[in-house]
Amino acid sequence: MIADLLFGQWFKIGIVLIFGTFLFGKVKSLIQLRHIKGPALNRITGTPHTLAILSGGCHFWYNKLNQKYGQLVVAAPKMLITSSPDLWARINTHPGYTRSKWYYRNSRFDWRHDNLFTQTTNQTHDEKRRLMVRGYSGAENLTLETDIESCVVKLLHLVRSRYAGQKKVMDLAQKTQFLALDVISTISFSKCYNLLSTDEDPNEYLKSTRDGLWLGNFQIALNLWWVNWIPFVGPKPSQDIESSKGFYKMTALNASMVEAREKEFHEQKESGVVPRADMLTSFMKNGLLGNDLKIENMLQIVAGSDTTAGSLRGIFLYLMTNPRVYKKLQAEIDEAVESGIVPKSPEIIKSAQAKELIYLQAVIKEAMRVFSPVNNPLARDTPPEGDTVIIDGEEIYLPGGVSIMPSFKAMHRNRSVYGQDADVDVFRPERWIEEKDEKRLEAMKQEHSLMFGHGPWQCLGKTIALRELGVVTFELFRHFDWTLVNPEKPWTDANYMGIHLTKDMWVQVEERKHS
């Protein structure tokens, strides 16, 4: 009976059908993408792409492909990669493109529910986004500036009291993440995680971020995103604050704080009391309530921490390894204080003042260009009917249902935007100040802005991130001098799911004599 089933006619038909479907898919992809450049191997198998993702360095692999084959390349069957800013901008605004499920669905924190970032249905995404825009923009979040300021004061105190001038080294990778988590928890729901003030992570938030991103990366590499959808397998936030750790602790803690705030919000509304003006209140005022509110609150924390921490690490790395730029930045900082543009210490610079400092802004911009804090794969599916696009002046047809990803490392070095010489690879903030060709400068700015996404999917935390980066960079270089402990291996870094997971960025820090 079993032998009949195993070797019988139906079994053989089944095998032929499975194999035939597999072969048909391969041949279809080969034919569909034959007019697009790329290595032959990538056309028939996704293995090189899988290995690149698993290595934690897929952005290097994509960059190499773009350097060799041009602005649009086959990365795997039914999968393309682009370094063209014009094409990426179009994909994000042209009707019909959607977020690819294989990447975005895998980013759910709870397998049962989408958050704004993982929402792959355009209309649902846009409706939800409207409820949150005002809270993220700062329009209804009046404590934003003072919240950031309070965390910067804690950071300065930590560095000064525990590390500066002592024969102790400090892991800047860890402290930047402490800062980012403290800032985002303070601005989100007015309750700071207090990692900086204790210099500890008792709930293992950092470890759990690393574990979660590693696992997510493993799943997208092997196309196992659907595993999360099997009940009881995928991540399901815990309700138990006491016994849980890491990410589960964070979700349980956040959920209870959000619940308390929602209760308070309704009570205040009834009694006519004006609630505190933070992001959570703004979301509630605009109609985001209940489970949705909890989910979006977690998104804020996750989207707003590793990204900003990664940017800060990049800024520090490039400054510490470029003495010319380092000195010039500190000269601008000192001059701003001496001339009274910026208040003397212990006051903290305002983000609007930091925005006016031309060299500081150019340093931040340039560091984020050479070291993009967010990388791939923010994949989109082409519209079912396909799309005709222009690459290097040539019309190219993109078939429907193909996944296309931005290659940010290559895009930020695109020679048609930044110039043909080797200078594109150099950290040179002056390019943002000295460029005389207005058309080129505009193209550079537009390309650069894509690192925050574009169109309806643009980063909601962009303003917050830029404000934070300006204030923190200014204050840390106003007060301290920084040296890398291991210039030969400044850090351990891997790109998991597009986010840099950086560890062991050991630095030595000295207090400066300053005004």
Ligand code: HEM
């Ligand atoms: C330097 C720091 C940051 C960078 C480079 C960055 C980059 C990005 C990018 C590229 C996207 C778009 C993804 C896509 O195309 O699908 C995005 C989305 C998003 N970011 Fe950021 N981000 C940063 C900081 C932040 C911060 C601080 C917050 C929160 C306060 C935040 C909240 C969000 C949210 C909520 C979305 C989803 C937007 C949507 O789907 O409509 N980000 N970010």
